[in-house]
Amino acid sequence: MVQRHYDVHRVRAESSTRLTGWGANMRVDCHLTEPGFSSDIAAQLDQAGTIARGLGRSYGDCxxxxGGQVIGMTRADRCLCFxxxxxTLTCEAGVSLERIIHDFAPCGWFPMITPGTKFVTVGGCIANDIHGKAHHAQGCFLNSVDSMTxxxxxxxxxxxxRSVNxxxxxxxxxxxxxxxxxxxxxxxxxxxxTTYFHQRxxxxxxxxEMLTALDEHDDTFPYSVATLDVLATGAHLGRGVLTLGDHASLDDLPSQLAADPLRISGPPKLTVPFELPEFTLNPLSIRLVNAVIQRIQASAAPIGHYESFFYPLDKIARWNRGYGxxxxxxxxxxIPFTDGPSRMREILTAILSSGELPFLNVLKRLGKESGGVLSFPQEGYTFAxxxxxxxxxxxxLRRLDAMVLDAGGRIYLGKDSYVEASTFRTMYxxxxxxxxxxxxxxPHCxxxxxxGRRVGLV
Ligand SMILES: Cc1cc2nc3c(=O)[nH]c(=O)nc-3n(C[C@H](O)[C@H](O)[C@H](O)COP(=O)(O)OP(=O)(O)OC[C@H]3O[C@@H](n4cnc5c(N)ncnc54)[C@H](O)[C@@H]3O)c2cc1C
Structure with a gap:
């Protein structure tokens, strides 16, 4: 086995700070501890109540x-052995997918399963058992994990x-x-x-038509995802763009890209500097952004870089501030495939006629359950x-929960901030x-x- 070892010195930092999820819809004061080594964490564990935190990309309150301890894991981010x-990579759980791509993509290795942002830690990917655009073909993050401590x-x-504990x-x-x-x-x-994709x-x-197209391409492309036009209702409800893709081989690349087939991207060039005022999001601006998204999706080049294929939102740092x-x-x-089209139509109609202002969205097919006891994916159509x-x-959201439950579906805790304990229990x-x-x-929580307290996990 050829092994590469890493050793970086880190400083321990400790503070009390106000934390939120990525949705910034709830702000709470926590005692944040950021150990420099994973081996330091045991000594710092607060028995009165604690939770680990990765890069904070879960939208809600997980x-x-x-008032309690939060253990920030991002300083414990060493790759230990490759x-x-x-x-096969052994790493501390605070290592991000961004770091893995940065260090290993130039040598021809990429994360097996990735969500729609690379700014997530390995620990966060395990705890949410994240899924990507190829769940129907490749399953959850669990499928790429051999073991953990x-x-x-x-x-x-x-x-x-799988064999020990x-x-x-x-x-x-x-x-x-x-x-x-x-x-x-x-x-x-x-x-x-290559770090490129051929896409259509x-x-x-x-x-x-959209659900039929997703079903028909289930076997032809491992990666598939649709974006719906949120302004289309009635007979046009569900209008949108379906994007399909797969990893490009060296032979697929035009000569100008073949010169650097494992190119990786740098940090985001744009940042939203502060929380934008609420009036920024209005029917007119949403109409505009929605049209731009639809146009960008529909005009994807036949060969695209992983950055735009997997991570279009990572191009703008702190884009979540745009919501005010x-x-x-x-x-x-x-929701399950059975009755999927009619159930999806009912739920989309409820969303788009609600008077709320949603626009960023994703529709995908999910494949079989991963085996993770509380993993979100089950076979069916997922919409975010x-x-x-x-x-x-x-x-x-309460009304939508009832509709999802009635359809035999469930919601994803990694995104959620509102589901009630009784609803969650029935869904899982x-x-x-x-x-x-x-x-x-x-035993002592x-x-x-x-x-955990909101949905009855503790
Ligand atoms: C733009 C964007 C796109 C996304 N796309 C997808 C997608 O396509 N598919 C998908 O599944 N998700 C997606 N997500 C959600 C994201 O992938 C998950 O929420 C992920 O878990 C976040 O990882 P994190 O490191 O930020 O963890 P955090 O959000 O900080 O924490 C998430 C959970 O992991 C736990 N945790 C973190 N580290 C550890 C550890 N070392 N030990 C024990 N528990 C730990 C936390 O306690 C918490 O419960 C997306 C999020 C964003 C912002």
């Missing part, structure tokens, strides 16, 4: 803990894998950091010839849409199984968070 033959409430550090392993995916702190993980990267965009006229000081939330649900927080937003029938694992590994 990585905040009002096998250049198999692409977890700091338990008792202070003991244990290995969790398997109950802890499966419950940690989708476990929202509430079973322990993931200190390190061993994950498999994907071999790539298809304009679609309505929802039934009340913040926003993302509502993401999945951002809502700026307004007076009636919470009431609308494996909850009792997960709670039994919680009682075994954290040392690991707790705003989300």
């Amino acid at each position: 990585a905040i803990n009002a 096998d250049e033959h198999t692409g 977890v700091l338990l409430a008792s202070g003991e550090v244990v290995v969790a894998s 398997p109950d802890l392993f499966w419950a940690t995916f989708g476990g929202m950091g509430l079973l322990g702190v993931i200190l390190t993980a061993t994950i498999r990267l994907r071999k790539i010839e 965009s298809i304009r679609v006229n309505n929802l039934e 000081c009340r913040g926003f939330t993302q509502y993401q649900f999945v 849409i951002d809502f700026p927080i307004r007076r009636n937003t919470a009431a609308l 029938p494996a909850l009792d199984n997960w709670l039994a694992t919680k009682a075994k590994y954290d 040392v690991f707790t968070s705003n989300l």
